[in-house]
Amino acid sequence: GLELEKCLRSNMCLPKAPQVRLVNxxxxxxxxxxxxxxxxxxxxxxxxxxxxxxxxxxxxxxxxxxxxxxxxxAVSNLAGAESSTNNEASTFAPLAAKNAVMFVLKFLTLLK
Known part of the structure; x- marks a missing residue:
């Protein structure tokens, strides 16, 4: 159970909570x-x-x-999508990076 962060700041949040997904x-x-x-x-x-x-x-x-x-x-944008949350990668890249680090650290603890 890893809860990823949804907001960069209190006024800049994703509409849904990010999830860890396996991509085939x-x-x-x-x-x-x-x-x-x-x-x-x-x-x-x-x-x-x-x-x-x-x-x-x-x-x-x-x-x-x-x-x-x-x-x-960590996916930071949806190709070609328009969104009320500003779909630019530059907007959510810091949040995606932070969540990626949280995931990798959790993964490493599970390897021990």
Missing amino acids: RGSSSNIFINNTAYANFLYSRFHASVVDKETAAVSLVCLEEDLPFIAFR
């Missing part, structure tokens, strides 16, 4: 996706429910160096 298939690229049609294409064609910009690069280095690797990602 994600995608990683060198572009920031803010296009609903393209996000829908990635999901319909590849069943990718999240897209990030860094995981592929890190995983490739780990693969080449024969290092174990696991990725934990």
Whole structure:
């Protein structure tokens, strides 16, 4: 049971509490996706429910160096979505980062 933070400040909160979710298939690229049609294409064609910009690069280095690797990602925006909470990644990236750190720390305690 990990309760993630919902608010950056008292006047800037997500409409719903964030959740830890297992993603069966994600995608990683060198572009920031803010296009609903393209996000829908990635999901319909590849069943990718999240897209990030860094995981592929890190995983490739780990693969080449024969290092174990696991990725934990915090989603900070919804591609192409309009929202009353301002859907910009720059708005909720600090909250996503804080929640990601909380999750990783909890994960590490469970490994002990």
